[in-house]
Amino acid sequence: MSDPLLASEKSAAAGLFAQSARMRVVSENIANASTTGKTPGADPYQRKTISFESVLNDDTGVSTVQVDQISRDETPFQTEYMPGNPAADDKGMVKMPNVNMLVELADMREASRSYTANTQVIKQVRELVSMTIDLLRSS
Amino acid sequence: MQPLQLFDLAFRQNEWLAQRQSVISANIANANTPGYKAKDVESFEDVMRRSVSMTTTNPEHIASSDDGQVPAYENDPNRAEVLVSGNDVSLEDEFLKSGEVMRSYSLNTQILKTFSSMLQSVTKG
Numbered sequence: 344m345s346d347p348l349l350a351s352e353k354s355a356a357a358g359l360f361a362q363s364a365r366m367r368v369v370s371e372n373i374a375n376a377s378t379t380g381k382t383p384g385a386d387p388y389q390r391k392t393i394s395f396e397s398v399l400n401d402d403t404g405v406s407t408v409q410v411d412q413i414s415r416d417e418t419p420f421q422t423e424y425m426p427g428n429p430a431a432d433d434k435g436m437v438k439m440p441n442v443n444m445l446v447e448l449a450d451m452r453e454a455s456r457s458y459t460a461n462t463q464v465i466k467q468v469r470e471l472v473s474m475t476i477d478l479l480r481s482s
Numbered sequence: 483m484q485p486l487q488l489f490d491l492a493f494r495q496n497e498w499l500a501q502r503q504s505v506i507s508a509n510i511a512n513a514n515t516p517g518y519k520a521k522d523v524e525s526f527e528d529v530m531r532r533s534v535s536m537t538t539t540n541p542e543h544i545a546s547s548d549d550g551q552v553p554a555y556e557n558d559p560n561r562a563e564v565l566v567s568g569n570d571v572s573l574e575d576e577f578l579k580s581g582e583v584m585r586s587y588s589l590n591t592q593i594l595k596t597f598s599s600m601l602q603s604v605t606k607g
Contacts, residue, residue: 347503352507357511361511396515405507405508464507464580467583470584471583478598
């Protein structure tokens with residue numbers, strides 16, 4: 344049996360990694376919120392989604408988290424009238440990315456909340472470990 | 483009278499608390515995993531009651547084994563916090579439990595410290 348405190352630090356670190364991957368996907372989406380195609384009628388940027396899965400670590404017996412898959416959002420694109428755009432079709436309509444700013448910002452807030460929660464866990468585990476070490480330091 | 487058992491008891495509880503902390507951090511790490519159910523460990527009283535080993539009258543008897551692993555169980559599935567994704571981790575609950583762990587752990591280490599300094603003052607004279 345390995346040290347459970349070390350195992351908790353490991354799963355918190357896995358949580359940090361997963362949430363930062365999610366933050367990366369959110370920032371990709373926001374950065375490409377108005378990336379249209381290059382040729383007439385071409386598809387614009389398609390929003391990316393990320394999902395997590397829980398995996399059991401065989402060494403420690405503790406379930407950690409990892410990124411399951413990064414896939415594309417299949418929601419249909421909105422069209423806007425922009426005749427000057429290189430991606431405009433013969434009617435002047437341009438397909439816009441299916442990125443919804445509100446959804447992305449909500450996602451970002453949740454990711455940052457979970458990230459903070461995981462850093463808090465690491466802090467507390469470190470305090471527990473230092474309490475044990477302090478036993479040797481006394482008197 | 484066996485005063486040294488106090489060390490054993492305090493260490494056992496610290497071990498249990500560390501197990502519990504690892505389950506809590508697994509819950510927090512999986513706070514956004516679809517379908518994940520929050521887990522918790524058996525209470526310390528139950529673990530102690532179970533781990534009192536059977537006495538053997540013959541060395542060939544099989545002793546009751548306890549490898550120190552605490553089984554984890556899932557929370558009540560009918561709680562209010564279950565999300566659409568099937569995840570029922572509540573960060574608030576987890577930090578509440580984590581706070582309990584911190585408190586008991588620090589209490590235990592303080593007791594150990596005090597007890598060892600008492601022993602030392604006796605042995606050093």
